[in-house]
Amino acid sequence: MKITAAVVRAKGQPFRIEEVELDAPREHEILVRIVAAGMCHTDLVARDQLYPVPFPLVCGHEGAGIVEQVGTAVTKVRPGDPVVLTYLSCGTCFNCLRGHPMYCYRLFDLNFGGKRADGSLTMRQNGAGVHGAFFGQSSFATHALASERNVVRVRSDVPLELLGPLGCGVQTGAGSVMNGLRPEAGSSIAIFGAGAVGLSAVLAARAVGCTPIIAVDPKPERLALARELGATHTINPNEVDPVAEIRRLTDGGALYSLEMAGIPQVLRQAVDCLVPTGVCGLVGAAPVGVEASLDMTNLLLGRTVRGLVEGESIPDIFIPRLIELYLEGRFPFDRLIRPYPFAEINAAAADSEQGRTIKPVLRL
Ligand SMILES: NC(=O)c1ccc[n+]([C@@H]2O[C@H](COP(=O)([O-])OP(=O)(O)OC[C@H]3O[C@@H](n4cnc5c(N)ncnc54)[C@H](O)[C@@H]3O)[C@@H](O)[C@H]2O)c1
Numbered sequence: 380m381k382i383t384a385a386v387v388r389a390k391g392q393p394f395r396i397e398e399v400e401l402d403a404p405r406e407h408e409i410l411v412r413i414v415a416a417g418m419c420h421t422d423l424v425a426r427d428q429l430y431p432v433p434f435p436l437v438c439g440h441e442g443a444g445i446v447e448q449v450g451t452a453v454t455k456v457r458p459g460d461p462v463v464l465t466y467l468s469c470g471t472c473f474n475c476l477r478g479h480p481m482y483c484y485r486l487f488d489l490n491f492g493g494k495r496a497d498g499s500l501t502m503r504q505n506g507a508g509v510h511g512a513f514f515g516q517s518s519f520a521t522h523a524l525a526s527e528r529n530v531v532r533v534r535s536d537v538p539l540e541l542l543g544p545l546g547c548g549v550q551t552g553a554g555s556v557m558n559g560l561r562p563e564a565g566s567s568i569a570i571f572g573a574g575a576v577g578l579s580a581v582l583a584a585r586a587v588g589c590t591p592i593i594a595v596d597p598k599p600e601r602l603a604l605a606r607e608l609g610a611t612h613t614i615n616p617n618e619v620d621p622v623a624e625i626r627r628l629t630d631g632g633a634l635y636s637l638e639m640a641g642i643p644q645v646l647r648q649a650v651d652c653l654v655p656t657g658v659c660g661l662v663g664a665a666p667v668g669v670e671a672s673l674d675m676t677n678l679l680l681g682r683t684v685r686g687l688v689e690g691e692s693i694p695d696i697f698i699p700r701l702i703e704l705y706l707e708g709r710f711p712f713d714r715l716i717r718p719y720p721f722a723e724i725n726a727a728a729a730d731s732e733q734g735r736t737i738k739p740v741l742r743l
Pocket residue numbers: 419420421424547548551571572573574575576577595596597598601616639640641642645661662663664665687688689690734737
């Protein structure tokens with residue numbers, strides 16, 4: 380079928396809204412009419428080829444929409460169901476079988492490879508192939524092909540315009556706290572980076588009763604929003620040394636920290652600010668191959684650093700749970716969102732990069 384999609388032709392090029400031919404759903408596939416799609420930092424990482432992705436490519440991995448058609452083997456959803464699309468995993472590797480699909484052995488090729496799991500393309504244009512299947516969806520488009528492993532059925536009484544970001548950025552931030560670190564109520568936490576991911580972590584830290592909640596970011600407007608959303612303290616690293624200040628505020632060091640900026644020196648700070656036995660979650664994504672240095676003695680003293688992908692979320696369980704918390708007023712993630720018409724996708728990307736918008740959502 381003919382769809383309209385935002386195509387990136389080559390590394391660092393702007394998104395171009397073009398007509399593309401999308402395959403009909405195969406046996407295990409689900410065709411979703413996209414209502415809205417969030418934009419995540421990772422879409423821009425792909426556009427700029429900081430991860431090895433193929434071009435031309437259709438990005439978008441926070442789609443929300445209505446199921447339009449399903450393949451013959453699909454039983455999970457039916458046409459008309461509201462769904463949120465999320466990351467893809469294979470379902471058969473060791474980690475998928477152990478209940479850790481976010482650490483699927485095929486995570487990179489299924490989410491960044493631009494092809495189906497069997498290597499085939501989902502999109503074409505004038506006879507030439509276009510790479511789709513980004514995060515098993517490519518939702519910067521009027522329609523996306525997903526599968527049972529990455530569609531989450533959601534309640535129909537919440538606007539789909541809000542829900543796309545739950546599929547990546549918001550579940551990553553909230554889940555890093557609620558599924559990854561699992562702090563007890565009353566635990567101290569320092570969150571480095573107050574973008575969509577970091578602020579979602581602030582919301583979750585508030586929801587589970589952390590205190591103090593310390594947000595670190597060089598952008599004053601983001602720190603102001605962090606305070607409104609539940610941060611008890613904020614630190615601008617251009618003004619004070621965050622490590623010394625966190626140690627002072629927590630009487631010796633934070634029990635938990637999260638690196639949500641993707642910067643090696645920030646990872647160092649997020650480890651150095653911990654109390655001995657404290658745990659740092661690494662969430663920010665640096666370009667492949669970037670290294671960070673850590674003080675070995677600091678690690679020796681019982682400190683832990685661990686990576687966290689997609690907030691260690693089992694999306695079918697966690698996304699509906701976040702929606703319930705939102706409806707109860709305990710997780711106001713809608714405060715992060717700013718809608719844009721699809722045609723303004725490049726303005727949305729620029730606003731996000733310059734810090735004017737926390738979480739752009741494109742309306743299809
Ligand atoms: N691990 C995962 O599964 C996963 C999933 C989604 C996104 N990510 C990554 O998480 C990171 C955050 O994503 P986002 O969408 O919130 O991006 P974002 O760009 O909106 O937020 C990053 C924030 O870091 C801040 N920052 C810059 N320098 C800093 C410093 N020295 N100290 C503290 N903060 C600093 C920026 O001002 C910005 O507010 C990105 O690297 C993204 O690629 C990881």
